[in-house]
Amino acid sequence: MSGLEETKENDVSKQASKHIKETIVESIPPPIKFRALKRFYANRAATISVVFLVALIVLCYFPNLITDFSQNEQTAFKRLPPNSTNWLGTDLLGRDILTELLYAGQITLRIAIAVGIISTFIGSLAGAIAGYFHKIIDSLLMRVTDLFLVVPQLVILALALKKFGDEYIAMVLIISLISWMFTARLVRAQVLSLKSREFIDAAKMNGRSSIYIVFRHLIPNSWSVIAVSSAFTIAGAILLESTVSFLGFGVQAPLTSWGRMLYDFKGFAIGQYFYLFLSPALATFFTVLAFNFISDGLRDAFDPRSEQS
Amino acid sequence: MGVTIYALRRLIASLILLIIASFLVFGGVRTIFDPTARLSKNKDVQARERERVRLGLDKPLIVQYKNWMSGVIKGDFGREDIGSEQVADKLKKGFSKTFELALWGALVAACFGITFGIVAAIRRNRPIDYAVTAFSYFGIAVPTFAFAYVLMNMFALWLPNYFGSSEPWLFTTATTQGSFARGYDGLWSLASISDYIRHMLMPIMVLSVQLIASWSRYQRASMVEALQSDYIRTAHAKGMSKYRVYTRHALRNSQVPMVTVMALDIGLLFQGLIITEFVFSIPGLGKVFTDALSVGDATTIAGWTLVTATFVILANLIADLLLPVVDPRIRTT
Numbered sequence: 239m240s241g242l243e244e245t246k247e248n249d250v251s252k253q254a255s256k257h258i259k260e261t262i263v264e265s266i267p268p269p270i271k272f273r274a275l276k277r278f279y280a281n282r283a284a285t286i287s288v289v290f291l292v293a294l295i296v297l298c299y300f301p302n303l304i305t306d307f308s309q310n311e312q313t314a315f316k317r318l319p320p321n322s323t324n325w326l327g328t329d330l331l332g333r334d335i336l337t338e339l340l341y342a343g344q345i346t347l348r349i350a351i352a353v354g355i356i357s358t359f360i361g362s363l364a365g366a367i368a369g370y371f372h373k374i375i376d377s378l379l380m381r382v383t384d385l386f387l388v389v390p391q392l393v394i395l396a397l398a399l400k401k402f403g404d405e406y407i408a409m410v411l412i413i414s415l416i417s418w419m420f421t422a423r424l425v426r427a428q429v430l431s432l433k434s435r436e437f438i439d440a441a442k443m444n445g446r447s448s449i450y451i452v453f454r455h456l457i458p459n460s461w462s463v464i465a466v467s468s469a470f471t472i473a474g475a476i477l478l479e480s481t482v483s484f485l486g487f488g489v490q491a492p493l494t495s496w497g498r499m500l501y502d503f504k505g506f507a508i509g510q511y512f513y514l515f516l517s518p519a520l521a522t523f524f525t526v527l528a529f530n531f532i533s534d535g536l537r538d539a540f541d542p543r544s545e546q547s
Numbered sequence: 548m549g550v551t552i553y554a555l556r557r558l559i560a561s562l563i564l565l566i567i568a569s570f571l572v573f574g575g576v577r578t579i580f581d582p583t584a585r586l587s588k589n590k591d592v593q594a595r596e597r598e599r600v601r602l603g604l605d606k607p608l609i610v611q612y613k614n615w616m617s618g619v620i621k622g623d624f625g626r627e628d629i630g631s632e633q634v635a636d637k638l639k640k641g642f643s644k645t646f647e648l649a650l651w652g653a654l655v656a657a658c659f660g661i662t663f664g665i666v667a668a669i670r671r672n673r674p675i676d677y678a679v680t681a682f683s684y685f686g687i688a689v690p691t692f693a694f695a696y697v698l699m700n701m702f703a704l705w706l707p708n709y710f711g712s713s714e715p716w717l718f719t720t721a722t723t724q725g726s727f728a729r730g731y732d733g734l735w736s737l738a739s740i741s742d743y744i745r746h747m748l749m750p751i752m753v754l755s756v757q758l759i760a761s762w763s764r765y766q767r768a769s770m771v772e773a774l775q776s777d778y779i780r781t782a783h784a785k786g787m788s789k790y791r792v793y794t795r796h797a798l799r800n801s802q803v804p805m806v807t808v809m810a811l812d813i814g815l816l817f818q819g820l821i822i823t824e825f826v827f828s829i830p831g832l833g834k835v836f837t838d839a840l841s842v843g844d845a846t847t848i849a850g851w852t853l854v855t856a857t858f859v860i861l862a863n864l865i866a867d868l869l870l871p872v873v874d875p876r877i878r879t880t
Binding site for chain 2: 381384385387388389390392393396397400401473477480481484485500507508509512515516519522523526527530531
């Protein structure tokens with residue numbers, strides 16, 4: 239008897255919870271972050287780009303998954319056009335281009351991602367501080383940005399690389415040094431608009447220090463801008479690396495990057511051995527494209543209004 | 548604040564910026580390079596020392612810069628460190644070539660970029676919009692030099708070979724002097740014009756692709772914004788023809804942000820053609836720079852920085868002064 243009532247009660251509560259689940263819980267939108275994630279994955283180009291980049295990183299670090307050659311392994315077959323054994327052909331020393339490309343990709347990606355991290359860090363910090371304090375530091379930041387606008391990036395890079403040598407660490411630091419301004423400007427604009435919001439006033443009234451506000455409120459709330467600009471910075475870093483390396487100032491042998499490969503194959507850029515030049519060029523192009531797609535995908539995901547325009 | 552005072556203030560700030568920038572570059576090149584290194588194995592032991600004195604390398608950096616700058620103020624950019632040419636002459640020669648290229652590039656890019664942007668905005672989310680977007684993604688992501696080499700292969704090798712023509716359709720260098728010397732009848736003859744186009748078309752394509760990519764995106768965004776505004780709806784509602792709505796209302800208003808973007812980009816072209824000039828071996832400003840950098844010629848590089856930076860700053864200033872002309876609403880504030 240009591241058991242029957244219990245089950246009845248159970249039924250009622252089950253129905254009630256089902257009702258609650260259907261009508262109330264599901265009408266509550268998921269937290270902002272997951273909404274953005276869903277929108278990001280709805281963007282086909284961005285999703286494909288993520289898959290492409292993950293595959294690229296895995297292949298670059300484990301090239302033996304698809305090639306039978308080891309790095310710098312020289313075979314008797316020199317300058318073969320693409321075929322079934324050497325998918326992208328061989329270079330003038332008989333090395334398999336695909337293998338070389340993947341090993342070179344390690345350096346390129348490492349430089350690009352390191353630049354992304356460092357310049358995002360510097361840029362968001364400088365942008366937040368400049369936006370929040372808005373007086374001396376702000377005008378200083380703007381003047382520095384002006385200076386970097388006037389002196390072309392290539393000049394700074396070429397000079398600095400000549401001075402600090404062929405270490406790719408130096409390259410990472412220098413490219414970061416010239417590419418953090420973009421992030422800084424975006425974060426600054428974001429902080430300027432956040433600054434007058436109520437929660438910042440509340441934090442101030444609670445007696446929070448400026449440093450606390452910058453690190454706990456302003457930077458976390460600028461996260462969307464930071465994510466977008468870091469993907470964009472990485473894309474720019476890859477292009478910059480390939481350009482300086484192509485001019486001969488960048489990564490030096492025995493290290494190879496895609497830019498360095500382009501430099502090595504410069505002599506074959508016109509004519510029947512064009513495929514030598516084409517492989518690193520296409521690798522650069524598609525990687526930059528993927529980062530651009532991700533950057534735009536993030537922007538649309540965080541700010542749905544921009545998608546419509 | 549009057550426009551004149553505003554312009555004056557900007558000019559003074561720009562001068563300070565120019566001095567700092569040229570000092571940094573001059574000092575950078577001087578400390579990193581030693582232009583006398585090539586004389587270290589010279590039989591004449593004194594040669595290197597004499598060269599150092601001639602270039603003023605024995606004096607402190609700030610004195611060297613002061614001497615150079617006092618020359619520049621008088622209009623004398625000095626002599627190049629290695630060789631005997633005047634820097635001013637080199638820059639003048641380089642400028643005329645770069646200017647020619649930049650002018651054509653900007654014209655082509657403006658025509659195509661703005662048209663693409665307008666069409667994409669009017670036909671939003673239709674195939675032609677996607678095509679324009681795809682093109683601009685391509686233009687932004689492609690490395691300049693790689694694109695240049697693809698074009699070179701295509702127009703100088705593959706296509707002519709395929710169609711069995713004996714000589715390349717387009718030339719991979721942009722030096723037209725040689726063919727002028729071959730004795731075409733006059734500057735404006737058909738032969739010489741076609742020769743000019745065949746030399747210049749590829750560099751122009753390369754440099755304008757990036758501009759078209761970014762300008763069409765800006766144009767599309769600002770046109771879309773204009774098309775969504777209330778006055779467009781009003782114009783449609785009162786029975787205005789579509790063509791008139793687009794040209795008279797949407798286009799004019801969408802041009803306002805374009806003025807800034809285009810002026811800035813055109814200013815940046817004077818330093819931004821380094822790669823294009825390198826690949827097509829064009830004797831322009833970029834070539835002056837790469838040559839000077841390879842030997843560590845601080846006088847030339849500092850002069851180059853001063854001249855090209857002036858263009859960037861001027862472009863900035865023109866953009867700011869043009870803005871109230873294009874958009875009278877800005878004038879009142």
